[in-house]
Amino acid sequence: MADFLNTTLDELIGNFEFLGDWEERFAYLIELGKKLPPLDESEMIEENRVHGCQANVWLRMRPCNGEPPAFEIRADADAFIVKGLIAVLLLIYNGKTAEQIVATDCIGTVARLGLDKHLSPTRRNGLHSMVSRIQALAAESATQTV
Amino acid sequence: MNAPAKTTSLAKRDGVIDWAALREDFPILQETVNDHPLVYLDNAASSQKPRQVIDAIRHHYEHDNANVHRGIHELSNRATEAYEGARQRVADFINAGSREEIIFTRGTTEGLNLVANSWGLENLREGDTILLTEMEHHSNLVPWQLLAQRIGARLDFIEITGDDGQLDLQWLDEQLARARLLSLTHISNTMGTVNPIAEICARAREAGVVTVMDAAQSAGHAPVDVQAIGCDFLAFSGHKTCGPTGIGVLYGRRELLEAMPPYQGGGEMISRVEFRNVTFNVVPHKFEAGTPNVAGAVGLHAALDYLDAIGRGAIFEHDQRLAKRACERLAEINGIRLFGPKKGRSGVVSFVLPDAHALDLATMADQKGVALRAGHHCNQPLLAKLGVPATARASFYFYNTETEVDRFIEVIHQVRKLFA
Numbered sequence: 001m002a003d004f005l006n007t008t009l010d011e012l013i014g015n016f017e018f019l020g021d022w023e024e025r026f027a028y029l030i031e032l033g034k035k036l037p038p039l040d041e042s043e044m045i046e047e048n049r050v051h052g053c054q055a056n057v058w059l060r061m062r063p064c065n066g067e068p069p070a071f072e073i074r075a076d077a078d079a080f081i082v083k084g085l086i087a088v089l090l091l092i093y094n095g096k097t098a099e100q101i102v103a104t105d106c107i108g109t110v111a112r113l114g115l116d117k118h119l120s121p122t123r124r125n126g127l128h129s130m131v132s133r134i135q136a137l138a139a140e141s142a143t144q145t146v
Numbered sequence: 147m148n149a150p151a152k153t154t155s156l157a158k159r160d161g162v163i164d165w166a167a168l169r170e171d172f173p174i175l176q177e178t179v180n181d182h183p184l185v186y187l188d189n190a191a192s193s194q195k196p197r198q199v200i201d202a203i204r205h206h207y208e209h210d211n212a213n214v215h216r217g218i219h220e221l222s223n224r225a226t227e228a229y230e231g232a233r234q235r236v237a238d239f240i241n242a243g244s245r246e247e248i249i250f251t252r253g254t255t256e257g258l259n260l261v262a263n264s265w266g267l268e269n270l271r272e273g274d275t276i277l278l279t280e281m282e283h284h285s286n287l288v289p290w291q292l293l294a295q296r297i298g299a300r301l302d303f304i305e306i307t308g309d310d311g312q313l314d315l316q317w318l319d320e321q322l323a324r325a326r327l328l329s330l331t332h333i334s335n336t337m338g339t340v341n342p343i344a345e346i347c348a349r350a351r352e353a354g355v356v357t358v359m360d361a362a363q364s365a366g367h368a369p370v371d372v373q374a375i376g377c378d379f380l381a382f383s384g385h386k387t388c389g390p391t392g393i394g395v396l397y398g399r400r401e402l403l404e405a406m407p408p409y410q411g412g413g414e415m416i417s418r419v420e421f422r423n424v425t426f427n428v429v430p431h432k433f434e435a436g437t438p439n440v441a442g443a444v445g446l447h448a449a450l451d452y453l454d455a456i457g458r459g460a461i462f463e464h465d466q467r468l469a470k471r472a473c474e475r476l477a478e479i480n481g482i483r484l485f486g487p488k489k490g491r492s493g494v495v496s497f498v499l500p501d502a503h504a505l506d507l508a509t510m511a512d513q514k515g516v517a518l519r520a521g522h523h524c525n526q527p528l529l530a531k532l533g534v535p536a537t538a539r540a541s542f543y544f545y546n547t548e549t550e551v552d553r554f555i556e557v558i559h560q561v562r563k564l565f566a
Binding site for chain 2 (some may be wrong): 022023026027030054055056078079080081082
């Protein structure tokens with residue numbers, strides 16, 4: 001449910017599988033990154049920073065109406081490949097409830113996209129950091145609503 | 147047991163070094179990365195090791211390994227000779243007055259921390275000023291910040307002039323007049339600036355300021371002579387100098403070292419110990435607590451032999467030639483921001499492309515076998531001053547070739563197309 005991508009996760013995985021070599025996959029990832037709606041300058045603050053990533057990454061999450069509430073997630077980065085990864089993460093996590101977020105294995109999905117081995121360890125750590133942040137915020141919010 | 151023969155692939159044609167032939171000495175340069183031949187341009191972070199260094203370490207472990215200094219037996223004597231022989235080799239390499247002025251450390255960072263914690267704690271007081279520059283690596287900034295916080299000292303900085311990365315020395319004498327200690331880098335790891343350290347040390351000496359040189363980027367790349375520089379301390383790392391990781395050097399003027407308290411306590415650094423009393427060993431052993439990195443020192447010895455067989459003057463010229471070629475080709479890119487001096491720079495080239503982020507560039511270049519650095523290069527305050535979150539950096543060494551520079555440029559153009 002990341003509307004800006006106008007695609008489902010299964011379609012995305014299909015697209016990646018269709019693309020032959022790593023260069024085409026990276027080019028596609030960069031295209032996804034370019035479609036990512038930017039955060040406002042005022043949101044790119046320390047409070048929203050995701051640490052553990054070599055690029056600058058900012059992430060915001062808020063619960064929407066509904067019971068249990070689904071989360072709206074927005075994020076941005078200063079490097080396009082990271083933005084592309086964020087786009088994939090949003091496709092996986094955006095619009096899900098805290099319980100669903102905590103239960104979702106996104107690293108496995110990224111591996112299915114065939115991108116994991118092409119990402120440097122530090123960059124992969126960045127991905128882990130983003131996922132940890134999303135899951136921690138979801139868990140925190142779930143505790144507060146109980 | 148004699149050390150292995152130290153033959154190099156050094157060859158000269160009409161008096162000119164055949165640089166490409168030296169690549170034969172570096173097994174790792176034959177690696178394939180992501181189905182491309184490796185183009186290793188991250189030498190400012192760590193250099194590769196010639197077979198001569200790898201063989202020397204292997205030989206040490208296979209024939210001479212034992213603990214040093216205390217043993218009566220043959221192997222301990224061999225290990226001690228190898229270790230102390232390496233110390234003499236380092237002294238010759240930087241033209242120290244004696245081998246007692248050479249302390250083995252883990253690397254540049256430990257050397258700088260040693261000076262801060264021993265000389266600094268002993269001699270600096272609340273309100274004293276420590277003078278640094280804006281281009282220091284975190285390893286020559288944070289130890290002084292920690293010291294300043296501990297004793298209430300102040301930090302002052304020689305500013306840089308802008309993207310050309312020169313030190314603004316117009317206020318140097320005024321800054322020195324207020325300072326007790328000056329610590330600065332010989333060559334900037336981000337800008338490639340070669341600082342006029344002999345001139346700066348001479349002015350510091352006149353002002354009675356103690357001088358510390360960070361030679362991490364210079365010791366393996368350019369002639370470094372501590373007496374000609376006229377510094378009080380100088381630190382460098384083995385691993386940036388074709389040697390192994392985990393070994394480094396701190397040079398200190400003998401009279402300063404003798405007056406300094408130990409940095410760490412343990413074996414090796416004592417001469418007599420009672421339950422409530424201790425007498426320390428003489429320099430340099432006073433500063434080397436515990437079993438030292440003997441194999442590291444042996445590897446470093448082989449590395450320094452290797453570098454001097456080529457000649458550091460020739461290495462520096464080769465680095466500069468490659469950097470010049472890279473800078474000229476990079477300057478053709480519209481909107482590129484190139485950092486560092488136009489002339490007289492080292493083999494370090496930092497830049498920001500108008501379209502591709504440094505991290506994106508380095509990631510994509512890696513896919514094509516080109517190893518670049520991207521990020522803040524442990525220079526966060528410098529990059530903040532320049533107003534960039536990250537730069538891409540190519541750093542050359544003597545085993546890099548013109549063909550590799552051209553490949554690097556070609557890859558940049560290929561990658562930029564993806565971000566257009």
